[in-house]
Amino acid sequence: MSYKTIIVNLAVDSDPMPIIKLATELAQGFDARLIGFAAADVPPLVATDKGMVYEGEIMQVDRREIAERLAELHDSFEKASLSSLWTQYFCGPTRALGLVARSADLILTANGGEDVYRAVDIGSLVLGTGRPVLVAAGNAEHLLGGTVLVAWKDSREARRALADALPLLTKAKKVVVATMEARLGTDVRDSLADVAVFLEQHGIMARTEVIMGEADGDRLVAFARSIHADLIVSGAYGHSRLREWAFGGVTRSLIGESGISRLLSN
Structure with missing residues (x-):
């Protein structure tokens, strides 16, 4: 048994380089296909007695910011890894990663965060994807495995x-x-x-x-x-x-x- 396809999740609010290095090392060690992944979304409009607290114009600005960040992550992944396989979503990252997990043997991610629109929920990811999830230690560039x-x-x-x-x-x-x-x-x-x-x-x-x-x-x-x-x-x-x-x-x-x-x- 080996890992033949590994998906690495790049969080939009984190430095991608440590986990890209770790993912590349893992893929080389197992002669596996490596897929870069990133996703984020903006919160939906919420109606209150004072009106819409998240206006459409602000949403458009935030979506442009996300698009720019996804492009930056794609560029970093292509430059630093040996793979050009890439997928990205305008969607909550936990849900999106669950969709693409069907094509992988292993999911690699860093720790999650509080904002479900910009960071994975590790617990939901593990229990919902049906795939093993390797959660890297903070800013780890290598999985020593000693x-x-x-x-x-x-x-x-x-x-x-x-x-x-x-x-x-x-x-x-x-x-x-x-x-x-x-x-x-x-x-x-x-x-x-x-x-x-x-x-x-x-x-x-x-x-x-x-x-x-x-x-x-x-x-x-x-x-x-x-x-x-x-x-x-x-x-x-x-x-x-x-x-x-x-x-x-x-x-x-x-x-x-x-x-x-x-x-x-x-």
Whole structure:
């Protein structure tokens, strides 16, 4: 298994160069096709008792600004990467990226933002696209992959994340599979042992660890830092609630983390 097509999301309000360098490095490492992507939109008109708070003329100015920015990002991508494949949308980036994700094995993005018209919502992206999402650490230009931490839980989401991460795990120098448990029992040991055997069948020698205590995102990140992990692989756990996603604590912590790259899958 390998990644044959990678989509890299360039945020309109961020410096594109770090993630373009990272995307180019990944594409070269996997001999993959790289597609540059960018999208943004303006908020819709909103009617209040004082009238329209977002006037049409202002919308036109903002749309021109977005068009200019998309052209700048396209130019930066073409100059810095080995690929000329590019797609852009006048649309909320999360929705647009969900549309193009069907043609990719992996989505690469930086952390999201609060403005849904100009930045991706990482949680919605992971749970809605059906593709693994690699969220790069802040301004990271390289995915070192020296040590990868697999956050294991015997669940569909964790199994999916493990399978989706195999190309990256194969290239890692060290792989640690860790689970967080309040009590250590035979079933926990057996689960970790089965994962280690699964990885070994793919040529990956992994160490297993049990982090004692209830599942906690901060504890997981602290453990990742203690082993100098460059990447955390995790299933994403959440459910839709009135058009919003409600996440478990570990997933919320990983979405908000910015110091370590994360591969999230659902």
